[in-house]
Amino acid sequence: MRLPKTATEEEVLHSITEVNENSSVHGLIVQLPLDSIHKINTEKVTNAVAPEKDVDGLTSINAGRLSRGDLGDCFIPCTPNGCMDAKRFLQTHQPGKWSISYTKLNLQMPVPSDIVISRSCVPKPIDRMAREVGLLSDEVELYGKTKAKVQLSIIKRLKSQPDGKYVVVTGITPTPLGEGKSTTTIGLVQALGAHMKLNVFACVRQPSQGPTFGIKGGAAGGGYSQVIPMEEFNLHLTGDIHAITAANNLVAAAIDARMFHEATQSDKALYNRLVPLSAGQRKFSPIQINRLKKLGIDKTDPSALTEDEITRFARLDIDPSSVTWQRVLDTNDRFLRRITIGQAPTEKGYTREAQFDITVASEIMAVLALTSSLEDMRERLAKMVVATSRGGQPITTEDLGVSGALTVLMRDAIKPNLMQTLEGTPVFVHAGPFANIAHGNSSILADKIALKLVGPEGFVVTEAGFGADIGMEKFFNIKCRYSGLRPHVVVLVATVRALKMHGGGPTVTAGMPLPKEYVEELCISSFPSCRADTEAELDLVCRMAKAAGAFDAVRCSHWAEGGAGAVNLGLAVQRACEAPSDFQFLYDLDIPIADKIRIIAQKIYGADDIELLPEAKHKVELYTKQGFGHLPICMAKTHLSLSHEADKKGVPSGFVLPIRDIRASVGAGFLFPLVGTMPTIPGLPTRPCFYDIDLDPETEQVNGLF
């Protein structure tokens, strides 16, 4: 559609006719070079434009200067959002290398605090970033100036576009402080994008807001490798986690209300209320029809049900002791770890013990991360099992009638969130399932959309939560299994700090001052990306890594230097992508549950065997009987050791992994064996981070978040 400067009047007119027939073009600016003004009849050109082409856009036929030379020489179609979208329009019709502007870093030494660096970079308007990576304006929903949601329809539009290279970043067994996976992920994309000029997307998890005000503070990478603006990244974002809180707690309220109403009403009264007479008619809602089908009742007329069918339909008969669905909050509220609910007189004595988890531990978060479409999410949200009936049947959210409402509450959350790095490369922030009792990886949808947008020559760098034994194993065997995607390269981040601790150094505790053995090694070193610890230490690590079979081992300094400090890593990743790979799942889904757990324990953790405790044995039987035996396994194990004991550092051996219990996330699609007790809602220390956090009412700047 781009016309040469020498285009004749006829050529211009022909192109306009083409545009007239393109319904996605709402308006255009025909920009004729000044020197063409006497060769081309402007009025004729003007009149060639179909009258409907300016309904909401801005149609203009001009001769003169159009300052942004890159807008094209001759004419630019406009969409309803204005003519700046024109540039974007041209790009999407020229798949290939992005025309993207990078943000130049002004590196300081010593490296300032994260917040000082974050504030020193002005983010590009996010609508511009969206256009630069080839998004159509209809596919983008702005949330302020620095965040946007992108629509899933992109996958369909770019269906025929081959995927880019898929790179996953993981780490060695960490210290409790984390060892820079996020920082390396961001540093690497800054290198591949701003320095190597390749199309590249980072896909990262949304952080939980609870810990931000507790011990952890904000995080979005660190140093000169960050997602900006940090405040937006750490607070609310576009409300996805809040939507999960709302959806999760609607299920919880529905469970207890249903048990209460069933306990206090006859079958007939229940049925009459569930299928009420309205305007002289009784009708099942579609969700109720689904339940009837599940029960094998092939009727749609409410008056046709037999008494037995009425009872089966109306009474879920939930065993209160079997409820596995917990309430959630995105707050570090330790006093909600175990509570008794239903103590008001209105609940007539139907009290029970319950608990709150942190929102990111909700199965709905795991569903969000593993779903592949709106329809698939609707299905997953419907088959989540919340309890067992007294007769041993799994009770789902669909049985409760709440599945549609959950989908409605999650309809915006399913769209990935677009942000950017310090150097102006694009980032998707989407989903952040708890890495303990869920799989700890960002969303499949963000990865899939990014792989389409970067195109076959581009790269998508996604991060797997926790260490390789947890995050990477689950990335391979759960996320890749559901997505159908296969990684081209794994980047394993190591730090001298973590290597030291696992080699026998003193214990590191989050929120406590670092023992001096570590303070002296301030920087992070990564492997194959290694960063400035002592020279000798780093050389040794790199040498040993390569000797152990790593494709390459590279020192990095992206924390101090941004993308420039990770160019060697970028080059190594690029080379590794070309190398052949033979990706295989660790286990087949069809083998027995216990065997799957054993394979993970032996091959990944180095255990001699597993031991199923009585409750776990019972669950193996129950889930096999209920038809959930084919699901992949998501181990709920400490990330601080390869074994089940957090203080066993290095590579422990000669241990038997005890499986205390097994739970099912049927909607998300995995079973999670509990190895020991997992804390599912953190607490606040005596002096939480919030003591330092404040807003300057003049500048509206957030202070103390980092």
Add this chain to the structure above:
Amino acid sequence: MRLPKTATEEEVLHSITEVNENSSVHGLIVQLPLDSIHKINTEKVTNAVAPEKDVDGLTSINAGRLSRGDLGDCFIPCTPNGCMDAKRFLQTHQPGKWSISYTKLNLQMPVPSDIVISRSCVPKPIDRMAREVGLLSDEVELYGKTKAKVQLSIIKRLKSQPDGKYVVVTGITPTPLGEGKSTTTIGLVQALGAHMKLNVFACVRQPSQGPTFGIKGGAAGGGYSQVIPMEEFNLHLTGDIHAITAANNLVAAAIDARMFHEATQSDKALYNRLVPLSAGQRKFSPIQINRLKKLGIDKTDPSALTEDEITRFARLDIDPSSVTWQRVLDTNDRFLRRITIGQAPTEKGYTREAQFDITVASEIMAVLALTSSLEDMRERLAKMVVATSRGGQPITTEDLGVSGALTVLMRDAIKPNLMQTLEGTPVFVHAGPFANIAHGNSSILADKIALKLVGPEGFVVTEAGFGADIGMEKFFNIKCRYSGLRPHVVVLVATVRALKMHGGGPTVTAGMPLPKEYVEELCISSFPSCRADTEAELDLVCRMAKAAGAFDAVRCSHWAEGGAGAVNLGLAVQRACEAPSDFQFLYDLDIPIADKIRIIAQKIYGADDIELLPEAKHKVELYTKQGFGHLPICMAKTHLSLSHEADKKGVPSGFVLPIRDIRASVGAGFLFPLVGTMPTIPGLPTRPCFYDIDLDPETEQVNGLF
């Protein structure tokens, strides 16, 4: 800045020079009429534009057709967001009547369901709506295509602009179904705007999401008087209520965690943790300095405190039985009405009874509604009293160290949300405090911004929750007191249905089929806005209203006809605005607490007297002693009767109003006497609305919400 078609080259060049000096203009399009092309040297004009004027905008000097004639004849400055903003730019520099496009209704008879009507209207892109009402693009943060947040800086920019007319809509004592205040509010602005072509804003409350999935379903007005899109209005909106949930529960977690840490640590250990050694230094955070000041300790060096001062600083010594701060969720979860928390072994037996309220009952929601600036919100959030110390001192969020974090969590929520009516007039949706235990009115900030935007000839129609005895009384004596604004007109909505019930008809219960006496009167009739019940009934109502002293009484049919059906009401409102008024507060703030309560009970409710029960008497003493006696009163009373007994209809007399207890919302700025027991979190019925709610994965349409 608009140049006539006949402008000479010199005039054009002069105007460009002016624009060059305006730093808020980032680019421009000079659009020369085709016939001027030979009179004006385009290149000269082009060169006159300062080179920095196209940094992010789109500078272009053209001769030719610019299809949107209303964009101006000669040139349009551009801002970084593209040249469509140009139109808006011109408008803001031409204060006065808006150039706004209305949406034409296609009225159907019989009136279709709310959702069918809502879907039949395509909302204008919200950025266009923003421009139409004179907002600068820097003042608008888009949230998708149909919602936007607007910045508070508008108030400062338009400081010298006189306010518009201020109209409040309230109702008679309602039935439990509500009687159409929102519908009348929307119908009235549609009439004033789309039909009478006046600048007009509606300011309404954000609905609580909990009841949307319970009994109530969605609501955004009704019939042909609605805010659109309904789904966006009813679900999440821009996350303000979610932000309140997060902020409220951070306070709750901080209270219990603090009591726990104080109970398990010595004064010295507490102090060492609260003011830790970090990089060899101990430092108070600014929030801790505030606490020191409150305690009268004028020191900033942590090592300078005496042992007694350390104890006073570090130990809040909260009396667990005095905690008035509750956790909240925006979910109808009846089983959280009374709970026992802290039962996990990690909390070492420090259990206590607590409760959850619905989020809109949080004091933070009341703060949001009553605040006048970011700085004021910071102050209000800091002085919220959450408990009393064992020594009788009020304990605030500032004492807990959490006030700054609350402000940070609420920094986006403070910005009003822009949406639109079915007929394309602007609406602010902002704040929705519980009308039982809070004041039930939308935000002061939305009203203030709207009053500036409509200008002196325009109208702002705001809604006061519940009936006149609750919503309007609180609007006058709390909201107007804090805002300094004075209403020009009160529109009192009456329905024949409510008048009948208060005249002795059968009881109406939300969620139950309507007794047939009411079903036959489907439409709502309002007073002074009255709508189609039987002719005779409506005539009678209007006649009696005028006889009773109403300025006017008008029948309305906006539910069935949109704005066209409320033009008579609009004319009456316009006339009433011209009439003199003598607004006076009902009581002085300086009189004793009990006297203020008595005045409301006698003058508004018609009570003979009040009776303070023992707990209320105790609180009168406590709050007077603590210095909160000067606050206005926010009665927590049933809205279903003028008295304290919901079943006393009509105008009851000869009763004494019992005051069971009094609570304080010190941050929001009122005391709330409890008349009877107020439910603070609703429950789910046997068949909640969610049974009908679902998402069509193909069209992404929400079904069953209404």
